[in-house]
Amino acid sequence: YDAGCRYLQFDDTVWAYLCSQDELKKARERGDNLDGLQQIYARVINYALAERPADMTITTHVCRGNFRSTWISSGGYEPVAETLLGGTNYDGYFLEYDSERAGGFEPLRYLPKGNKVVVVGVITSKSGALEKKDDIKRRLEEASKFAPLDQLALSPQCGFASTEEGNVLTEEEQWAKLRLAVEVAQDVWGK
Numbered sequence: 001y002d003a004g005c006r007y008l009q010f011d012d013t014v015w016a017y018l019c020s021q022d023e024l025k026k027a028r029e030r031g032d033n034l035d036g037l038q039q040i041y042a043r044v045i046n047y048a049l050a051e052r053p054a055d056m057t058i059t060t061h062v063c064r065g066n067f068r069s070t071w072i073s074s075g076g077y078e079p080v081a082e083t084l085l086g087g088t089n090y091d092g093y094f095l096e097y098d099s100e101r102a103g104g105f106e107p108l109r110y111l112p113k114g115n116k117v118v119v120v121g122v123i124t125s126k127s128g129a130l131e132k133k134d135d136i137k138r139r140l141e142e143a144s145k146f147a148p149l150d151q152l153a154l155s156p157q158c159g160f161a162s163t164e165e166g167n168v169l170t171e172e173e174q175w176a177k178l179r180l181a182v183e184v185a186q187d188v189w190g191k
Contacts, residue, residue, distance in 0.1 A: 001052075001053055001056055005056070006055060006056050006057065007056070007057045007058075007059075008056065008057070008058045008059075009058070009059045009060065009061060009094070010058070010059070010060045010061070010090075011060075011061050011063050012060050012061065012062060012063065013062075013063045014041055015041075015062045015077075015080050015084050016062050016063060016075075016096075018037065018038060018079060018080050019075035019076060019077055019078075019079055019080055019103075020075040021075055022075075038080060038083040038084075038087075039083065039087075041083075042083050042084075042087040042088050045060075045088045045089070045090070046087075046088060046089045049088075049089045049090070050089075057091045057092070058090055058091055059090055059091055059092035059093065059094060059117075059119075060088075060090050060092075060093055060094065061093075061094035061158070062077075062084070062093065062094065062095055062096065063096075063158060075101070075102075075103065076102060076103020076104060076106075076107065077095065077102070077103060077107035078103065078106065078107045080107075081107030081108070081109075081110040082110045084110075085107070085108070085110040085111045085112070085116070085118070086110045086111075086112055090116070091115065091116060091117065092116060092117040092118070092119060092153075093111075093116070093117070093118050093119065094119040094121060094155060095118055095119065095120065095121060096121045096157035096158060097120055097121050097122045097139065097143075097157065098121055098122055098123065098124035098125075098156075098157035102157075104142075105120075105142050105143040105145065105146050105147075106146055107146075108143055108146035108147040109146045109147070111146075111147045111151060113148070113151075114151075115151075116151060117151050117152065117153050118143075118147055118151065118152055118153070119152075119153040119154065119155045120139070120140060120143050120152055120153065120154055120155075121155050121156055121157030121158065122136055122139045122140070122154070122157070123136065123154070123155070123156045123157065123177050123180065123181055124156065124157055124177075125156040125157060125158050125169070125174070125177070127169060128169035128170060128173030130173070130176055130177065130180060131177075131180065133180070133183065133184055133187070136154070136180070136184045137184060137187065137188060140152065140154065140184075140188055149188070149189075150189075153185070154181050154184055154185050154188070155181060156177055156178070156181065
């Protein structure tokens, strides 16, 4: 903060693992105790954010894996949405919604009314195929049935290079996706 940082984003895989029945099964088979885990995570996050200055925005990206266009976690946000969206003190949540493995938008109903924002990641960074504007707008309209449109934003579902190997798409395809996100955001929100 003293060096000028006013926006900080955490990249968090924990919540995605808690959405995945496969990953939860593996954890139980290892003997991991999952009881109250969501509440423990929420408490730790809120403790870490408690002393932040009022003019510092802190968000999180719920990452489902992003190595050479692969992923590790599947499952909708329903199992964690109430705790994540309603119980953590982040200002915003970047949620991946670029494929069916993220489930529907219904969990967005837990987003408290107010200033928190969910950034709906319906543009994939996993392939170079460019989405259609109308499809993205339709997905945003679907999401707005569960959270107010003024508390939603748009982005790619994840970064284009979580590791030095990057994803399986070209630099120009990446820029085209970012331009598309800006164009759709201008159409939808007029900004």
